[in-house]
Amino acid sequence: MREVAAGLPGDPGPDPAAIARVVAAALDEDLGPEPGRDVTSQSTIPADEQGSADLVARADGVVAGLVVVPVVLDAVADRLGLGRASVEVVVPDGTRVARGDVLARLVGPVQVLLVAERTLLNLASRASGVATHTRRWADALAGTGALVLDTRKTTPGLRALEKYAVRCGGGTNKRMGLYDVAMVKDNHVAAAGSVTAAVEAVRARFPDVAIQVEADTADQALEAIAAGATFLLLDNMPTPLLAEVVAAVRAGEATGGRIELEATGNLTLDRAREVATTGVDYLSVGGLTHSSPILDLALDLTA
Structure with a gap:
């Protein structure tokens, strides 16, 4: 599988500083005061356990916000003092996708993947919803x-x-x-x-x-x-x-x-x-x- 950039081709993407602030605020909500904790994942999964996960579309639409995925993963890894996860993007932002399509593959510490899960899904799902709605108007x-x-x-x-x-x-x-x-x-x-x-x-x-x-x-x-x-x-x-x-x-x-x-x-x-x-x-x-x-x-x- 070829590796592709996450962002919309030819677009500078959202302001990185703004995204970093959003991610930090979202993790504060989820994990509590820094460095924070996930009492479930940290209890059930060894810190050194490695794994992989697929980011998948559960409905037809237009994907957006994949650019935030590595930002969230890195922020979680840094907060918890764990190794960083890697992201292989399958389709770039702006792509029409169908239910069941794999959008990206993530590999790294399982704790990082699961702690980051809700934040990265909240942001990417929100962005993809906006992109999907906008595409209807553009069409x-x-x-x-x-x-x-x-x-x-x-x-x-x-x-x-x-x-x-x-x-x-x-x-x-x-x-x-x-x-x-x-x-x-x-x-x-x-x-x-x-x-x-x-x-x-x-x-x-x-x-x-x-x-x-x-x-x-x-x-x-x-x-x-x-x-x-x-x-x-x-x-x-x-x-x-x-x-x-x-x-x-x-x-x-x-x-x-x-x-x-x-x-x-x-x-x-x-x-x-x-x-x-x-x-x-x-x-x-x-x-x-x-x-x-x-x-x-x-x-x-x-x-």
Whole structure:
């Protein structure tokens, strides 16, 4: 069997520091204060016993999060003062898998494998669930020219992993946080007094960041463009109104330049292509990260 890299090909992967923090917190929960203990495994399995295990898909889906497996294994080994386990990845993140497929093979101290089991399964199952859900949206939009975006509606502490999982499923990341892109929404407009005032305030304070503006009406969209916005979130618009606003914005691009348009709010898979045909560039779907069920994975000892 050929050995392959765990990560999504061509992707830098999730931030290693963020993954290390998540793994440390998860092990603290499971093992108690450092170095921690597994009272069952440490009682029944000799510390020097070696073995192997397969990471297996228990359902069809898209795999993601295999990049965390060696991180978890190494962290457990270091905490317990045991030898490190090795990981042979069978399929990389982003691969469609079927029930029964072996995703990776693990070899090393059996205590390490079993202590790490739940943490690595929790993280990889969560990531794979996000990737599987995202793939449904990406497939629904195939050929339309529109892309599915994620949002900041992520599980606290898991943003780097969940946004990576979105990429594994064929989706696109929007902003990573409040720091990298300004997003002017209705509450900001209310506080500033108008769309124009809000855009100008952001530009004055943080001239280096891109500005996106949420618009509920055609008038708001056109005001945002006049203020200099080049990315609009068209929020909760029925398809006919969305089409009208897109047409109005596109009509002005010949003189004003390209505007990126995102449909957001109340989007469902069954109307994804309908929304895409209005000419938007993106559909943002908070449910990719806040409502994806896990993909069932298991770790089975083989020797």
